[in-house]
Amino acid sequence: MKELxxxxxxxxxxxxxxxxxxLAETTSIDVKEELQSLGLRSTTEIMSAIETGFLQGRLAPDxxxxxxxxxxxYNGEREDKETILITIARALKDDSLPVTMLIGKVxxxxxxxxxxxxxxxxxxxxxxxLAEVRDLLYTNLIFTSSEYGQENCLVLPLPRFDFLVTxxxxxxxxxxxxxxxxxxxYLVYQEMHxxxxxxxxxxxxxxxxxxxxxxxxxxxxxxxxLSNILSQQLQ
Amino acid sequence: MxxxxxxxxxxxxxxxDEASLLRAxxxxxxxxxxxxVNRYKEAVFGLCLGFLRNHADAEDIxxxxxxxxxxxxxxYRVEKRFSTWIFTIASNLCRNRLRxxxxxxxxxxxxxxxxxxxxxxxxxxxxxxxQIRQGxxxxxxxxxxxxxxxxxxxxxxxxxxxxxxxxxxxVKTHIYRGKALLRQEIGEMEVINHA
Amino acid sequence: MHxxxxxxxxxxxxxxxxxxxxxxxxxxxxxxxxELTGQLPKRGWLQTLTxxxxxxxxxxxxxxxxIGITAVIFLFLGxxxxxxxxxxxxxxxxxxxxxxxxxxxxxxxxxxxxxxxAPGAQTVAVVGSFNNWKPILLTDEDKDGIWLTNLPLxxxxxxxxxxxDGRWWGQDPLADEYVxxxxxxxxxxxxxxxxxxx
Numbered sequence: 001m002k003e004l005x006x007x008x009x010x011x012x013x014x015x016x017x018x019x020x021x022x023l024a025e026t027t028s029i030d031v032k033e034e035l036q037s038l039g040l041r042s043t044t045e046i047m048s049a050i051e052t053g054f055l056q057g058r059l060a061p062d063x064x065x066x067x068x069x070x071x072x073x074y075n076g077e078r079e080d081k082e083t084i085l086i087t088i089a090r091a092l093k094d095d096s097l098p099v100t101m102l103i104g105k106v107x108x109x110x111x112x113x114x115x116x117x118x119x120x121x122x123x124x125x126x127x128x129x130l131a132e133v134r135d136l137l138y139t140n141l142i143f144t145s146s147e148y149g150q151e152n153c154l155v156l157p158l159p160r161f162d163f164l165v166t167x168x169x170x171x172x173x174x175x176x177x178x179x180x181x182x183x184x185x186y187l188v189y190q191e192m193h194x195x196x197x198x199x200x201x202x203x204x205x206x207x208x209x210x211x212x213x214x215x216x217x218x219x220x221x222x223x224x225x226l227s228n229i230l231s232q233q234l235q
Numbered sequence: 236m237x238x239x240x241x242x243x244x245x246x247x248x249x250x251x252d253e254a255s256l257l258r259a260x261x262x263x264x265x266x267x268x269x270x271x272v273n274r275y276k277e278a279v280f281g282l283c284l285g286f287l288r289n290h291a292d293a294e295d296i297x298x299x300x301x302x303x304x305x306x307x308x309x310x311y312r313v314e315k316r317f318s319t320w321i322f323t324i325a326s327n328l329c330r331n332r333l334r335x336x337x338x339x340x341x342x343x344x345x346x347x348x349x350x351x352x353x354x355x356x357x358x359x360x361x362x363x364x365x366q367i368r369q370g371x372x373x374x375x376x377x378x379x380x381x382x383x384x385x386x387x388x389x390x391x392x393x394x395x396x397x398x399x400x401x402x403x404x405x406v407k408t409h410i411y412r413g414k415a416l417l418r419q420e421i422g423e424m425e426v427i428n429h430a
Numbered sequence: 431m432h433x434x435x436x437x438x439x440x441x442x443x444x445x446x447x448x449x450x451x452x453x454x455x456x457x458x459x460x461x462x463x464x465e466l467t468g469q470l471p472k473r474g475w476l477q478t479l480t481x482x483x484x485x486x487x488x489x490x491x492x493x494x495x496x497i498g499i500t501a502v503i504f505l506f507l508g509x510x511x512x513x514x515x516x517x518x519x520x521x522x523x524x525x526x527x528x529x530x531x532x533x534x535x536x537x538x539x540x541x542x543x544x545x546x547x548a549p550g551a552q553t554v555a556v557v558g559s560f561n562n563w564k565p566i567l568l569t570d571e572d573k574d575g576i577w578l579t580n581l582p583l584x585x586x587x588x589x590x591x592x593x594x595d596g597r598w599w600g601q602d603p604l605a606d607e608y609v610x611x612x613x614x615x616x617x618x619x620x621x622x623x624x625x626x627x628x
Binding site for chain 3: 265269363367368
């Protein structure tokens with residue numbers, strides 16, 4: 001019986017994979033074209049990172065086409081647009097971070113018609129926050145699996161891990177942008193608690209993930225991260 | 236087997252297999268964990284040194300790895316390969332330390348090894364090793380890590396992929412590119428030396 | 431350089447580095463054991479319970495069984511208590527009212543109703559993280575100044591704002607929370623699997 005189910009699954013995969021590849025190839029070309037129309041020096045590096053993102057399932061072609069076409073149309077210095085894209089590319093490829101939040105913030109900034117300088121600053125800070133939060137989870141032995149579904153007691157599947165990293169980083173960013181003191185560790189922790197609880201209440205993340213984070217992450221770690229960001233801003 | 240005094244127990248641990256030691260550690264026999272540390276300390280230290288390129292950090296992370304691993308040992312599945320598990324912990328702690336070091340840098344390993352020559356190596360070999368050490372310290376982290384795991388820890392591509400949470404293809408590519416960069420580095424040094 | 435030579439050189443170099451630093455590892459196991467022995471509290475009931483639970487986490491079936499049994503126990507307990515304790519019964523009725531209020535505001539599960547009172551406005555749109563901040567127009571069909579749209583959305587957390595004649599309004603009274611962004615406000619709402627079905 002198990003073998004039949006497995007065979008059916010493989011047959012299904014064989015059916016849908018060619019379709020997906022065709023679709024992916026089509027939109028990857030669209031992404032490349034939009035990127036090239038920006039005329040940046042780092043096109044190759046950025047495109048390489050984007051392709052990595054597609055492979056990892058961390059980026060969708062249509063969201064990249066949307067971002068790039070909005071950047072093309074936006075009035076501003078090419079260097080600033082390049083810096084924004086490089087920050088996202090490096091976060092994705094070099095640091096292996098989930099970058100959906102960064103893309104969302106760029107889109108929001110463009111929609112609000114804020115300066116590219118402000119968007120650049122926002123993206124850079126949030127990229128740092130993502131990395132700090134990811135490393136904080138690692139330090140507390142909350143890991144992610146490889147794309148090939150490694151089973152390990154300390155591991156969350158990549159999408160769940162990415163989601164946690166993103167939500168915690170977003171919470172810290174919102175806290176910081178609200179102007180409150182980074183030294184009030186228990187307040188930051190409370191914000192994170194509220195966010196995760198709301199997500200759990202709406203069944204958007206599993207309760208076990210919330211418990212894992214709240215059990216292991218301490219207020220002082222969050223204070224340290226926000227203090228680091230603040231001292232970077234002041235440099 | 237009769238287990239008597241502490242000294243007798245310690246020597247008994249030396250001959251036990253890994254699974255027995257891990258089970259004993261889980262039962263609270265800390266000395267058994269000491270034997271695990273004894274068996275793995277060099278491998279983990281080598282990994283940390285290869286990744287981080289300074290011995291102070293490598294020492295710290297080596298130490299932290301064994302403490303953290305013990306604290307979370309009850310989550311480890313005894314039937315899975317222990318080496319992969321402990322190397323994964325070390326690898327992730329190294330990445331965390333590297334991020335910290337970006338904002339608080341310290342001097343890397345000296346290219347020239349101090350403390351006397353190994354009479355078995357020739358001067359030419361020492362020069363080459365110096366070049367390799369320099370090259371390794373200059374390699375991007377994503378190339379240095381699989382190279383260390385492959386050529387120091389002697390792991391397969393599959394094991395490296397699990398530890399670094401990367402596809403096997405990416406691991407091979409990174410190793411290939413890292414070696415190409417090292418070869419270039421040595422080639423350039425040879426040109427300079429012969430100039 | 432030939433591939434084999436480079437690989438040998440790499441191996442030798444890495445080995446040599448570790449050999450030179452090996453003295454740092456002397457006595458590490460004793461140090462670790464001493465540290466852990468000093469750290470470890472006596473194993474009490476809490477540690478035993480944690481250990482049991484962690485062992486159970488390895489078996490999905492056992493996990494589900496424990497969750498199921500606990501849920502049933504608490505369900506019966508809840509029914510028992512609410513039937514017998516008037517104060518608790520009262521509290522539950524307040525909770526019911528709140529649910530209904532939410533239901534009256536939001537529409538079906540997976541749908542989010544956006545409402546913006548803007549009499550005299552020419553265009554009202556909602557922009558948000560659900561569609562990369564592209565404007566979606568609201569309509570005011572009966573011309574009463576209340577602009578509406580209903581969006582089908584998958585479960586998630588969404589930031590948004592209204593744009594009334596080109597001006598951003600980030601504080602929707604129907605929002606679950608507000609956040610600061612780019613010097614302004616965004617509203618936040620959650621769409622959950624639990625939903626708002628009556």
